[in-house]
Amino acid sequence: MRTGGSSAKGASFERSVASKLSLWLTAGKDRDALSRNTSSGGRFTSTERGIPGDIMAVHPAAFEFCSKITIECKHHKDINLDRFITHGEKSFIGRVFSKTKTQCSKHGYIPAIIAKSNNSPTFFICEAELGNTIIRARSSSRQFNYHWLHMGKYFMCDLDDLLAWVDPRIFLADLRKNEIRSV
Numbered sequence: 001m002r003t004g005g006s007s008a009k010g011a012s013f014e015r016s017v018a019s020k021l022s023l024w025l026t027a028g029k030d031r032d033a034l035s036r037n038t039s040s041g042g043r044f045t046s047t048e049r050g051i052p053g054d055i056m057a058v059h060p061a062a063f064e065f066c067s068k069i070t071i072e073c074k075h076h077k078d079i080n081l082d083r084f085i086t087h088g089e090k091s092f093i094g095r096v097f098s099k100t101k102t103q104c105s106k107h108g109y110i111p112a113i114i115a116k117s118n119n120s121p122t123f124f125i126c127e128a129e130l131g132n133t134i135i136r137a138r139s140s141s142r143q144f145n146y147h148w149l150h151m152g153k154y155f156m157c158d159l160d161d162l163l164a165w166v167d168p169r170i171f172l173a174d175l176r177k178n179e180i181r182s183v
Contacts, residue, residue, distance in 0.1 A: 006076075011036065013075035014166050017114050017122075017159075021071070025162045026061045033059035041181070052103040065168075069130075070109040072100045075116045081123065088150050093125065097154075101127075110175075114159055122159040131155020133174045139167035157179045 014036045022033035037056045052071035059065045074096055083091040089098050092103070093115055100111040112126040126134075134155065135146070144165045146157035 014073045033062040079117045124159045137171035
């Protein structure tokens with residue numbers, strides 16, 4: 001990526017995440033059920049009006065997902081995942097998660113971070129309760145790799161594994177049944 005292209009890289013990453021999640025939610029039928037949020041969540045950050053996060057629903061198939069979960073996307077040269085593992089909320093990802101959680105808790109959303117460093121996998125990071133929902137919604141008995149961090153406070157997995165092995169219908173039904181909210 002050229003120098004100074006960080007906002008273009010971030011916008012491209014957000015569009016890619018929206019497309020992947022759209023295909024997951026619609027069983028491969030629609031890549032445009034989700035879209036980049038207006039001003040990529042910046043409007044909400046400055047005015048606290050609208051929808052927090054970087055991804056928004058633009059199709060009925062995605063409305064329920066977005067009515068419960070806020071996705072914040074981060075693509076940086078180095079997200080310092082090791083620092084998040086060792087220093088938690090003092091790290092870059094920890095600060096992003098804390099800010100997203102604050103925005104979500106005011107409006108009843110569940111925070112989730114989708115983060116990527118250059119030349120590395122894309123990770124899905126959330127709080128433990130949502131992580132348990134993900135594990136319960138696996139569509140097969142096949143185990144995918146995931147990690148509990150900070151004594152079980154956070155759940156983290158590869159985004160592609162989540163999309164391949166978690167059934168979105170079971171996931172959303174479990175969210176409905178258990179009324180998970182940001183704490």
